Amino acid sequence: EVQLVETGGGLVQPGNSLKLSCATSGFTFSTAWMNWIRQTPGKRLEWLAQIEDKSNNYFISYLESVKGRFTISRDDSKSSVYLQMNNLKEEDTAIYYCSSTTVVTGVMDAWGQGASVTVSS
Amino acid sequence: DIQMTQSPASLSASLGETVTIECRASEDIYSNLAWYQQKPGNSPQLLIYDANSLADGVPSRFSGSGSGTQYSLKINSLQSEDVASYFCQQYNNYPYTFGAGTKLELK
Numbered sequence: 001e002v003q004l005v006e007t008g009g010g011l012v013q014p015g016n017s018l019k020l021s022c023a024t025s026g027f028t029f030s031t032a033w034m035n036w037i038r039q040t041p042g043k044r045l046e047w048l049a050q051i052e053d054k055s056n057n058y059f060i061s062y063l064e065s066v067k068g069r070f071t072i073s074r075d076d077s078k079s080s081v082y083l084q085m086n087n088l089k090e091e092d093t094a095i096y097y098c099s100s101t102t103v104v105t106g107v108m109d110a111w112g113q114g115a116s117v118t119v120s121s
Numbered sequence: 122d123i124q125m126t127q128s129p130a131s132l133s134a135s136l137g138e139t140v141t142i143e144c145r146a147s148e149d150i151y152s153n154l155a156w157y158q159q160k161p162g163n164s165p166q167l168l169i170y171d172a173n174s175l176a177d178g179v180p181s182r183f184s185g186s187g188s189g190t191q192y193s194l195k196i197n198s199l200q201s202e203d204v205a206s207y208f209c210q211q212y213n214n215y216p217y218t219f220g221a222g223t224k225l226e227l228k
Contacts, residue, residue: 045165045208045219063216097164104170106212107155111164 002026002110009115020083022098029079033101036083038094088119127220133228142194142223144209153213160205
């Protein structure tokens, strides 16, 4: 069974940092491309970042508005993907999901249950 | 960025009815379109990719169609478990972008 489990969410003050983790199982993580997507309080979905696999030199793509503040990384030995978020703003308040891409580039074929991040003073 | 416009924003239908949700892209996305279902309190789940390919385990009452800039998701013989929000997503260009969603309720 494919599983993705996000941890690390919480309440943080504006300007502070938070690191989300996503532990996975049930699929070949090393060849999967991994993504982070967030869902705003208004229920809109926003793709944030993608990291490709080793054969693609772990190439990374970001949504322009988070480039420089957010960093995606992965550890194939732990079947985990991470999202480091710096200089957080109130508009970053959302549910953050990790997702896997294993079949078709760009398709999120499995999602975690989400981690809630609230940025507020 | 490619804008994805979904309609309607909400929809009320009866059990057994056929419903259709539309998604329009701001430019040609060459069938690089996926549909996701999000049941209340859960994360999104893949329904359809490449505009018309059913994901594993998805009931055959779901189908997708379209090309160019216009796409649709059809649910035949609506079941109670289909109550959910539905989102389209393009993956033709970065950044990947989603429609605003359609909330489907039972009448």
